[in-house]
Amino acid sequence: MRIKELLAQSSEQLRDVTDVPQKEAMILLGEVSGREMSWLLTHSDDEISSDERFEQLLKRRANHEPLEYILERASFYDREFYVDSRVLIPRPETEILVDKAVELAKTLPEQAHIVEIGSGSGIISVMLSLLLPKARFTAVDISVDALMVSQENAQKHGVNDRITFIESSYLDGVQGEIDMIVSNPPYIANKEPLGIGLSYEPSLALYGGNRGDEMLCHIIDLFLARNVKVLACEMGYDQRQPMNLYAQSKGLAIEFYKDLAGLDRGFWIKEKE
Ligand code: GLN
Secondary structure (H helix, E strand, O other): HHHHHHHHHHHHHHHOOOOOOHHHHHHHHHHOOOHHHHHHHHHHOEEEOOHHHHHHHHHHHOOOOOOHHHHHOOOEOOOOOOOOOOOOOOOOOHHHHHHHHHHHHHHOOOEEEEEOOOOOHHHHHHHHHHHHOOOOEEEEEHHHHHEEEEEHHHHOOOOOOOOOEOOOOOOOOOOOOOEEEOOOOOEEEEOOOOOOOOHHHHHHEEEEEEOOOOOHHHHHHHHHHHHOOOOOOOOOOOHHHHHHHHHHHHHOOOOEOOOOOOOOOEEEEEEOO
16 A cells, blocks of 8 residues: 555544544654654655554544554653653643743742642643753652653653652642742543543543632642742633632732633732732
């Protein structure tokens, strides 16, 4: 069979799964053949024999498994990270949280201690440690599985000696003064049905409680209890009002940022003057 015929046939299997079936079929074929997409395109008349691994990967994608889990990589902030089903797949909107945290860090000493609650794949702590080379980081997660992935990513990007990884709930086990907390915690309401794509991702990383914002509220409590200077969190598009009310009830000034789609996506709070 010729490459173009194989691609046409396989993209047919992905039609209901993605808007770009041809592209994804090509990515998967590129993965198993070790060829660049440009090579496949310019050699589309070459003969190719059927490949069992390609068929397996195609089948996984046809069952709606996210491409990132199949390829075991995802890009975030122009860098490549290792991912598998033990962690949430990085979302582009989380890059805005990283930018926000960098901006807020400018108001802190260079050697600030920054703690990430629920570090998952580690993308936030790894990116922040690259962008803030003098800061010290503690990455906390309740999932040992996730911590293994985040440590792998810290190693991959050469910052494993800059981040202390702790298996813990919230700030339990985090010693000393904290200058900033950054978090993209689970914030989806428990009753919310997950779409077919999300069903492959760890529900521990997605569900935040009956309302969804319980963990966000608890993080605000900890920000106060531990006298932290700055807090930056990602949140759901419909959580601006409840977070605003909660922060106000604690006498805190909260500010919000939007994602690229123009939806409310996060907030930051600074210590009271
Ligand atoms: N942004 C993710 C989603 O909607 C949720 C991430 C989270 O709960 N922290 O798929």
